[in-house]
Amino acid sequence: MRSNFQKRSKKIGLSPGSLIHVGSRYTEKSKITLIRYDETFFTEKEISHIAEFRDEKDKQGIIWLNIDGLQDIKLFEEVGQLFGLHPLVLEDIISTDQRPKMEDYGDYIYLVLRNFHGKENEDLLSDQVSIILGKGFILSFQEKEIDLFDSIKDKISKNKGRIRKEGADYLAHAIIDNIVDNYFIVLENLEEKIEYLEDDLVKKTTPATLETIHILKRELIGLRKSLWPLREAISSLERSDSPLINKSTVVYFKDIYDHTIAIIDTVETFRDMLSGMLDIYLSTISNRLNEVMKVLTIIATIFMPLTFLAGVYGMNFKYMPELEYRWSYFCVLAIMLVVALLMLRYFKKKKWL
């Protein structure tokens, strides 16, 4: 997450709108998938060149053009021309370090989102997903081919739910909903890790515990960084008066908005929990120091006076009357025992034992 902005420096000095891919090079060749559907039909095909699409453009139905892989600059220039996209939009699509945002260009709405994925026990990764919502068409762009859109394609092809009956804006909603739902999975994984950490905190705290707390904290910061602009973007969509968004669809965007708020709430709760765990970790260290010091003090306090006493009767003075008495040794041993017992009683009173 930290390294995204670095790639920016590649572009310094170029004109804005210059198309240079900024980001990791996942796949060399972009894969273009064209889906077309309305209430009565559904077709899906992979096309090798955007020129193939030109003839299809004005046919019937809603068009969903998905492009996986953002390296092929020439392809994006052609797409830009074909759909009349602003150069800055194209630049943003292929620069994979965008904050989530929504921009209304009149003829189309441009949306950038961040899709988090991260299997259990893995680091948190995120890809940029761009969506262009135009009149009767959706363009979607991903960094690499993942299975993000499979469930939506499935719903369209099998005519599940309302998706075939609604317009392109509803399709946009379905895509965004999918991405927002992925946050819930990420949160579940995080919760599991936090629970493990809590158990650790009770059983044994090692310096590694502290590091885990900070790694989780950083992941939450990363999530948060994309969540607040996401919330803003979805709120803009919801309150937008663009003719591209049907009034009946607005309530669905509102629903996604509610989910985003719930996610943010959970992230904040996790942050509070981690802060609490940090407090517990730090005071555990203090408590342990206290315990160590108590042991040291008890030992020293018992044995120092005794050793001193033994030392006294180890002195080699000629005239030490006690040395001569028959019961001296046993008296001294008894005194030592009494001193030790008194010390122990003192510690018991102090509740150190």
Added chain:
Amino acid sequence: MRSNFQKRSKKIGLSPGSLIHVGSRYTEKSKITLIRYDETFFTEKEISHIAEFRDEKDKQGIIWLNIDGLQDIKLFEEVGQLFGLHPLVLEDIISTDQRPKMEDYGDYIYLVLRNFHGKENEDLLSDQVSIILGKGFILSFQEKEIDLFDSIKDKISKNKGRIRKEGADYLAHAIIDNIVDNYFIVLENLEEKIEYLEDDLVKKTTPATLETIHILKRELIGLRKSLWPLREAISSLERSDSPLINKSTVVYFKDIYDHTIAIIDTVETFRDMLSGMLDIYLSTISNRLNEVMKVLTIIATIFMPLTFLAGVYGMNFKYMPELEYRWSYFCVLAIMLVVALLMLRYFKKKKWL
């Protein structure tokens, strides 16, 4: 509270508005209660199937339909059709992980609230309560049958107060008021726990004290998480210009709003108190360490020089003139006493004793 969002992942990939119950399965069968009243009459009956209600719909009086148990998807589909509810509203009603909110759908107002209950010495629990305020009717939905609404039913049946004279909006107010009042009970329990904790802090601090502080802190975070959106929802109700809410009722919503603010104030005060207690706990640990160290230092500082002195005269050199003198031993003992007394005086001056 932490686990609510988990259940979300069950729904990923489904169309929005798909009715799947998200939450705990309290009761298998939903219980439907129909209350109808106006100034002149009151009837209450349990109905086994929503179809029974169809005939009653257009009769005279205010209708209050309460459903306990949110598992029966089919029932909710029928209710949705009967009252013309939006699929997303139905989805929210049966997904028991909603933040409190108020949504005005024109024909009806949809309210989600969180009812906290938690007997003394028990964990804090909360249920979701949904309310639909329509023209002349109230629908209310609970996760399970609890005695939340008994006092309201009692007031209606016995014609106490103004409730029989007012409309459905006043009934909605009575329900919300009831739920908000429950927060006061929760706060009383919390206050008791905080007072116990304070006593503990003065008498004896154990690592368990820290844990209790964090458990209470987390409960307050949980309360807060539902309080801020609750405040927002009630504020929306109060400032709403919906024809469903009578002008004379607005002042009652304002009253509830004031209560919510008072609750939030108390929660914030509790948080401040807990923070103060955490400070006291941590500095108690530090003080204790100081005390332990002082005991150790006093003992060591007194006995180390003495033991050294004893050691000197325990040496076996042939020519140690002091060893031969008659009063040497007693002189050394006297010197030891003086050294010890000087040390004690030093500690007294340092206020360590």
Added chain:
Amino acid sequence: MRSNFQKRSKKIGLSPGSLIHVGSRYTEKSKITLIRYDETFFTEKEISHIAEFRDEKDKQGIIWLNIDGLQDIKLFEEVGQLFGLHPLVLEDIISTDQRPKMEDYGDYIYLVLRNFHGKENEDLLSDQVSIILGKGFILSFQEKEIDLFDSIKDKISKNKGRIRKEGADYLAHAIIDNIVDNYFIVLENLEEKIEYLEDDLVKKTTPATLETIHILKRELIGLRKSLWPLREAISSLERSDSPLINKSTVVYFKDIYDHTIAIIDTVETFRDMLSGMLDIYLSTISNRLNEVMKVLTIIATIFMPLTFLAGVYGMNFKYMPELEYRWSYFCVLAIMLVVALLMLRYFKKKKWL
């Protein structure tokens, strides 16, 4: 302050507007004082029953009806009827756990304030004062009879300042001004306590210091809790366009508003000071631990090598050539002295001495 909200639970389940006194029972019988004045006359009398007032209502002059003691529910019902007050207003007047607020009911303005008093060296106490500003009359309600209003009565009776020339709104201003001025006295007492604490912090820090810091902090939190809504209430008065408030009086409310801001500023400054004192307290503890440890280390570092040396020559081996030499003993004593002096020099270099 913490226990106010508790009493709320007494009212759970009742209709809103039900008159139940919530708060402490200071006096059993309410005392009703009626003041009437205009530029030409002033009368004050105590009335035993509100019915006596009925005849006076429409007479000439500004009416100020003050009621001390909030237990007599019946009285308040009569007052409510007589002046056409909303049931919720009556409920708020006798529930002494209100946040300061201002509500414009059209015919009258309802104000709740909190009057802090607390003699020196005493705990901070506060009473609720309610004011109804109507057309030509002021109603004021206090929990118990205190001397809060004496100075105002004095000003009216002796025709000091402008009060006899102005309307009921100016009288309301005088009452609020009086209450706000009391905050200054509370702040003076707090300042004194903070200064004592500062002296303590320099001379001797005990765990009691920490407790005092937290008690003061809590008192400030209590003050703040009533100050922010007070500020809001006075700001509402100032910006109100109610016909009950004369334009020429607004500037006086603005003056009170400025005082409130000054009080809030001082409270915030006190909070900052207490935080700084907490820091000093905690680092004093750390410094003391450091000092204790230094003493221990110096003693141990000097005497451990010496004791070891003495121990070596206390061994009973047959063949220890040094033991036989004439000057061995004195040499060893000299070596011990040198070691001790070297240690002391080392500590001086380390600045531990």
Added chain:
Amino acid sequence: MRSNFQKRSKKIGLSPGSLIHVGSRYTEKSKITLIRYDETFFTEKEISHIAEFRDEKDKQGIIWLNIDGLQDIKLFEEVGQLFGLHPLVLEDIISTDQRPKMEDYGDYIYLVLRNFHGKENEDLLSDQVSIILGKGFILSFQEKEIDLFDSIKDKISKNKGRIRKEGADYLAHAIIDNIVDNYFIVLENLEEKIEYLEDDLVKKTTPATLETIHILKRELIGLRKSLWPLREAISSLERSDSPLINKSTVVYFKDIYDHTIAIIDTVETFRDMLSGMLDIYLSTISNRLNEVMKVLTIIATIFMPLTFLAGVYGMNFKYMPELEYRWSYFCVLAIMLVVALLMLRYFKKKKWL
């Protein structure tokens, strides 16, 4: 700074607008200076009684009446009558505990500012300066005569810059600009102190360092307390649509506003720096404790085993074969050396040495 609000209590119970001087009594007699100028002439004279001014009032040119010393209540009453000032304005002028503010009374604008002065190595002091901007005249009021306005008088008398060509609003701007510039001097002094402190922190940290940090922190809090309302007041001036302020002057107020923001920025930076220094101070204490403990541990860990060994061969058992051997003593000495060297190597590995 802390004691300002105290004096308020003197006024409790008085009518608002009662003129009682609240603040320190710097000078007994107020000094009145009258300056009159326009593009063509400049006169300055000291007048002993405000009545002398009456004749001058309607003469040509811009009038600047400056009064040093706020004790002469009668004088202020006359000034109030002469210029038609509101009693509350007069009250605020002579109560030297006002927050900076701007109030537009229609005929005139009332401004209160706080002028900080404080020579190097001295405590931070501040005086209240009030300015009345009327049509063609400026009244300014200071607690005592200081050289604050000398540079402005100089500029007017020598016709430097644009001041003689502009109106009274420009003169007001010049006065405010002067006061705001003084903050820069205060900040320079503070910066110097902070730099000294930083050097101290590197060389030697004493408990006095902590105290200095807190004194500087408190001075910054004091500055901040007057800076935020100052910013607000100047912003009100800038955005005011009062006919008393010429449009061409507004840009000069905007310039002052920018300076205020820069000052606030610097104060915030200083606060951040002090917080960082507090962190460094506290961790320096911890580091020192660590160092002390290491010395103790090294000494104890080396000498305890050795002393034990010496103790073993100091025992007086009859049958201790080692005691008889010729090389025993030297062997034991060698073993002791080896043990000590092993310990030292361990500490080197642990990086304690």
Added chain:
Amino acid sequence: MRSNFQKRSKKIGLSPGSLIHVGSRYTEKSKITLIRYDETFFTEKEISHIAEFRDEKDKQGIIWLNIDGLQDIKLFEEVGQLFGLHPLVLEDIISTDQRPKMEDYGDYIYLVLRNFHGKENEDLLSDQVSIILGKGFILSFQEKEIDLFDSIKDKISKNKGRIRKEGADYLAHAIIDNIVDNYFIVLENLEEKIEYLEDDLVKKTTPATLETIHILKRELIGLRKSLWPLREAISSLERSDSPLINKSTVVYFKDIYDHTIAIIDTVETFRDMLSGMLDIYLSTISNRLNEVMKVLTIIATIFMPLTFLAGVYGMNFKYMPELEYRWSYFCVLAIMLVVALLMLRYFKKKKWL
């Protein structure tokens, strides 16, 4: 960064708009570069005196006049006259302690920015860059000649991108874009330093680590201080309705705005990371103390009882029966071994070993 405001005091007492250079004196002689271009031509020349420019003013094409070096007061007065600039604008241009801001003076827009540069491993430095955007011309002012604008000149001269086809507002955008891009370079350097620091934190923490954390923190505070007003200034540009800014250019300003937000996000993330590292540093110190104390305690706890035992049998009493037995010595040695082993087992159980 800290010393900027100091220079202000030089100007105290001067009329606003007085031209005095405030800042470092980089170059003695200002260098004036005049660039003129439109779609068809491009000329660049250095002019030695602003008078040379007078004849060129009304010729064809967009004019870009760049001045490096801000000491030549006379030059700026001439420039001010020539382009009708407000004296305060001139004052701000040559006072190099401005916060980034945008001011619309109607005929021209004045922009101040801060250009950060700082080679790797160097301190963070920044220069002030002022831009005047007028009708058909751009004036830019820098403290000293740096290569900031080379890439833009290159783009114009080689007719790269759209710059020759667009107006002066697009040129302004290109300059701002360049400056904002430099922040990304600064962030990259900072990131590198943070990564080094992280490695340090894992391997070895020294007090120098703490200092580095604070130096980086201070650099971030410095960046932030200029970033928030920069964001505001660019936002004002974007939302400006000045006729000087073409509608088609607004989207490019929006693009820069997005970059600024991304930079701010990264700075905030860095701050969070540094806070986390401070936590780790502090708890590392605590852990180390714990470890030191454990070693001390283990050593003391093992050897103190043993030394005591040896001491007992070193006593010189006449009647100590054990001393006479043949196997006493070996028994005592065995007991000592057992005690030591028991202690070690206890520490293993406590997990101290």
